[in-house]
Amino acid sequence: MSDxxxxxxxxxxxxxxxxxxxxxxxxxxxxxxxxxxxxGGGKKASIFSRKLGIEPQMINGRRITSAEDIDIVTMIYxxxxxxxxxxxxxxxTCNAAGFTGADGNSILSIKRPVEPxxxxxxxxxxxxxxxxxxxxxxxxxxxxxxxxxxxxxxxLLNTNADTIASELAIAxxxxxxxxxxxxxxxxxxxxxxxxxxxVIENIDSIKYEALKNANSIHDGMLPKMENCFHALxxxxxxxxxxxxxxxxxxxxxxxxxxx
Amino acid sequence: MSDxxxxxxxxxxxxxxxxxxxxxxxxxxxxxxxxxxxxGGGKKASIFSRKLGIEPQMINGRRITSAEDIDIVTMIYxxxxxxxxxxxxxxxTCNAAGFTGADGNSILSIKRPVEPxxxxxxxxxxxxxxxxxxxxxxxxxxxxxxxxxxxxxxxLLNTNADTIASELAIAxxxxxxxxxxxxxxxxxxxxxxxxxxxVIENIDSIKYEALKNANSIHDGMLPKMENCFHALxxxxxxxxxxxxxxxxxxxxxxxxxxx
Numbered sequence: 001m002s003d004x005x006x007x008x009x010x011x012x013x014x015x016x017x018x019x020x021x022x023x024x025x026x027x028x029x030x031x032x033x034x035x036x037x038x039x040g041g042g043k044k045a046s047i048f049s050r051k052l053g054i055e056p057q058m059i060n061g062r063r064i065t066s067a068e069d070i071d072i073v074t075m076i077y078x079x080x081x082x083x084x085x086x087x088x089x090x091x092x093t094c095n096a097a098g099f100t101g102a103d104g105n106s107i108l109s110i111k112r113p114v115e116p117x118x119x120x121x122x123x124x125x126x127x128x129x130x131x132x133x134x135x136x137x138x139x140x141x142x143x144x145x146x147x148x149x150x151x152x153x154x155x156l157l158n159t160n161a162d163t164i165a166s167e168l169a170i171a172x173x174x175x176x177x178x179x180x181x182x183x184x185x186x187x188x189x190x191x192x193x194x195x196x197x198x199v200i201e202n203i204d205s206i207k208y209e210a211l212k213n214a215n216s217i218h219d220g221m222l223p224k225m226e227n228c229f230h231a232l233x234x235x236x237x238x239x240x241x242x243x244x245x246x247x248x249x250x251x252x253x254x255x256x257x258x259x
Numbered sequence: 260m261s262d263x264x265x266x267x268x269x270x271x272x273x274x275x276x277x278x279x280x281x282x283x284x285x286x287x288x289x290x291x292x293x294x295x296x297x298x299g300g301g302k303k304a305s306i307f308s309r310k311l312g313i314e315p316q317m318i319n320g321r322r323i324t325s326a327e328d329i330d331i332v333t334m335i336y337x338x339x340x341x342x343x344x345x346x347x348x349x350x351x352t353c354n355a356a357g358f359t360g361a362d363g364n365s366i367l368s369i370k371r372p373v374e375p376x377x378x379x380x381x382x383x384x385x386x387x388x389x390x391x392x393x394x395x396x397x398x399x400x401x402x403x404x405x406x407x408x409x410x411x412x413x414x415l416l417n418t419n420a421d422t423i424a425s426e427l428a429i430a431x432x433x434x435x436x437x438x439x440x441x442x443x444x445x446x447x448x449x450x451x452x453x454x455x456x457x458v459i460e461n462i463d464s465i466k467y468e469a470l471k472n473a474n475s476i477h478d479g480m481l482p483k484m485e486n487c488f489h490a491l492x493x494x495x496x497x498x499x500x501x502x503x504x505x506x507x508x509x510x511x512x513x514x515x516x517x518x
Contacts, residue, residue, distance in 0.1 A: 051311055052310055052311070071339055074338050074339050074342050074343070075334035075335065075338040075339045076334065076338070077338070078337070078338045078341075078342045079333050079334040079335070079336070079337045079338020079339065079341075079342075080330055080333050080334045080338065082337075082338075083333050083337045083338075083359050083361055083362075083407065083415055084333070084413075084415065086359070086361045086362055086409075087361040087409045087413050087414065087415050088413045090361055090364050090409060090411060090413070091411065091412050091413035095363060095364060096361075096362070096363075097358065097362035097363045098359075098361075098362055099356065100342050100345070100357075102342055102345045102346040102349055102355075102357075103342075103345055103355070103356035103357055104354060104355075104356045104400055105349050105354060132398070132400075135398050136398075139391070139394050139395075139398065141363055141391075148342065150345075150346045150349060152349060152350065153350050154343075154346050154347045154349070154350035155346065156342055156343065156346050
């Protein structure tokens with residue numbers, strides 16, 4: 001049986017709260033075995049854009065990444081957030097190293113077609129170079145990925161962190177028994193967004209379709225759950241959504257996705 | 260006999276000129292054998308600071324790194340510059356990965372004492388973790404280091420890139436025959452700063468002292484040359500200062516430092 005590998009994605013609101021982030025990183029550092037951290041960017045990039053007088057452009061609630069924006073997200077995600085996470089993990093004696101998809105050619109993307117909407121410098125994952133990532137894990141390194149990839153021709157691309165996490169989990173099933181954990185501020189997928197105790201503990205595809213059709217799921221949760229089922233369909237052995245309590249104790253309340 | 264390892268530091272003015280940088284990266288990518296790139300930050304951090312309304316603070320011509328400044332240099336050096344260099348090297352089929360000293364705990368520093376001058380978040384190299392860097396080289400990775408290290412307690416520190424290059428070269432003599440090359444915009448150390456053809460091709464310690472006493476050497480060159488002699492005294496086998504022509508062709512004009 002192959003070794004277990006856990007891929008933990010830490011979401012936006014945790015990144016924006018230094019105390020919460022530090023607590024998550026501490027819990028992450030204590031987790032045994034092979035592990036990879038993937039982080040989003042939270043609101044820092046938008047706040048920073050505005051400081052520079054650049055108003056973030058959105059279409060249908062999704063960010064357009066201009067030439068100026070790709071520089072900003074590279075600075076914030078790959079520089080400020082990623083390297084401070086790495087330094088904190090090192091302080092917790094977790095031997096982290098921070099990467100974009102360009103590093104080691106670890107995640108190659110394709111710039112999204114400009115039709116029907118030109119999202120700018122946004123990339124969709126094409127190939128995960130699992131041997132290089134596996135080599136880092138074997139070297140005793142804990143990789144920390146931010147939401148930046150590259151196109152192989154010198155262009156960095158902004159790439160959804162939830163998708164990076166699921167694509168890493170899928171690519172690494174060739175070498176590990178992989179588990180995917182989305183860690184955010186809520187205990188799991190909520191039946192009622194106003195009620196933090198309404199966690200749906202088990203969600204299979206049928207339940208998911210029913211929830212979706214009833215418009216019960218928060219918009220931001222839908223693509224995350226699509227990533228979850230995509231991972232399960234591609235041999236990722238376990239997919240969960242939860243908060244820091246789940247990182248500390250796997251028996252605490254969370255949502256488990258099932259095919 | 261051990262393998263050869265070349266450590267190339269690319270200086271400020273090259274970083275600030277996209278065409279020159281691209282040419283240097285192309286030449287670097289063609290160099291055979293183990294190699295490490297170290298880059299400075301050029302003027303981008305200061306330009307960026309001013310855009311944010313923060314005037315860089317200098318004492319005796321040296322930058323003070325405030326809490327705001329360490330965030331800015333982390334963004335610019337470890338994010339924008341480092342990751343764009345990595346993406347460009349990947350496009351030239353050089354399997355680069357970009358690092359700060361926090362990544363893999365590769366370079367540990369000590370925050371400089373606040374007396375006599377408080378330089379803020381500036382670190383002096385304490386330990387280079389040569390086994391982790393050697394492992395990356397053995398994995399087929401070309402490490403690209405920026406001028407950021409860490410203190411092991413979660414704090415990133417701004418660290419002179421020339422010093423990082425020489426400390427890497429010195430630490431890695433345990434495993435490689437190391438060569439250190441400072442690549443900048445001039446062909447070498449100039450006897451007359453106004454005359455680009457006045458390259459001093461061989462400089463030993465006696466000549467260096469004479470040049471220094473005669474105030475013939477440009478101020479910015481002095482600490483670089485101190486790093487050179489420090490490296491030679493610590494078993495680095497070859498130390499040169501030159502421009503891109505030297506990267507392309509080792510027989511072109513350059514300065515060689517000799518003990």
